[in-house]
Amino acid sequence: MVRNPSTPPGSPPDVPRFDFDSVQLNNVSRHFGRRRALSRISTTFRSGDIVGLLGPNGAGKSTLLTILATLTTPTGGEVRYGGRLANQAGAALRQRIGLLAHELYLYPELSARQNLAFFAQMYGLDGDGVVTAALTRAGLADRADDDVQGFSRGMRQRLALERALLHHPRLALFDEPFTGLDDAAVRVVIERLRALAVDGAIVVVATHDLDLADGLVTRVALVRDGRLLADEPAATGLRSRYRGAIGAA
């Protein structure tokens, strides 16, 4: 059940509102020199989807996420966000995208509060309330003024997750979101991803953890050698399907 699209709590004054219910990839390819990272990927992700982007190391999952995040330009094909291209929507589109990448996009010299406050302001979200709420969700309220360089990987991962979701993105992209998390934190993140989808976000999760993906994702996109091998609704027995399409997992 998908609720009405969430409205971003704020945006920079000069950025027009932009919303979309789907992201469509048409023959998207990306080459780095002679190396082919992605080859003619075509699919559509819709509001309310939790898409599991699965594949072995070097399959092209992270490249696909950075293309969806508009950080990397495809060398072929196009990505349409509700019918508009990234370069047509510009800053208004970036306002609706959240990315938790493998690198956590945090300043280790700054405190958790300073990191979140900086990114909140970059997204036009002023006020301590947003930051305090995010710190509480990350379970870091009591460590808010400690420098991030003193945090464990799990704590940094939780903080980075909140940083990525501060602005209520419509397209939420996650690259290995469960790295370094303990069981309790994993459960919290899973619930967070489900809540995002219920709120109408398009959630894309690249992960190697098939056990966690099984039961979480609503669609599965299997990628190998830059090619999309399967794109289908999720069902139980993800590991056996993965083995069938990709090989041993």
Place this chain on the structure above:
Amino acid sequence: MVLRTALLVLRKDLAIELKTLEIVTTTLFFAVACVLVFSFAFVREGQAPPDAAPAILWIAVAFSGTLALGRTFERERYGETVRALLLAPSPRPALYLGKLLGMIVLLVLDEIVLVPLIAFLFAAPLFARPLLLVGLLATGTIGFAAVGTLFAAMLIRSRTRDVLLPILLYPITVPVIICGVRGTAALLAAPVDEPIATMWLGILFAMDVVFLMLALWTFEPLMTE
């Protein structure tokens, strides 16, 4: 919007620098050491060769600036925060402007120490025309930092950035350094050659306008992967 984002980036950079004092101390240490070595080499019985002081001032600024450029973007590379900045819904040239302002603040801090030190060690009357000196230092610093910030940002993903930065930077910024040296030398002439100093100031200003326009125009395409 552009100014707001630029100031946010500047404030963030200054907050990090205030906590670590890493760039300020290393660049100042390097610049002061550079000036001291030159003073021992050139000053004899309280007399330095003509025009040595302006050359050493600008060399110290350029070299310590290069050091600062590398380090300030290393921070954005660590943890890939540069990508988070590029993903933010702000005009991307504003990110450049914010980093540029941070570089200018760091270089100005260097100059606040370097100018009196050089005036003392080289017995150079650098404060004879303070407004012109400030004008030359300001325009020279902006010109150097404008090009340096663009190249440092552009090279952030290059493995050989430490080698490539000076190779790319110095050929473009040498004219700025030369203008700065000649303008400052005119201030040290006896009597002070104000028209010549003003001419070099005008040339530096024109270079700043060109460099800034080109950098703001090319920053976004250069940073797109």
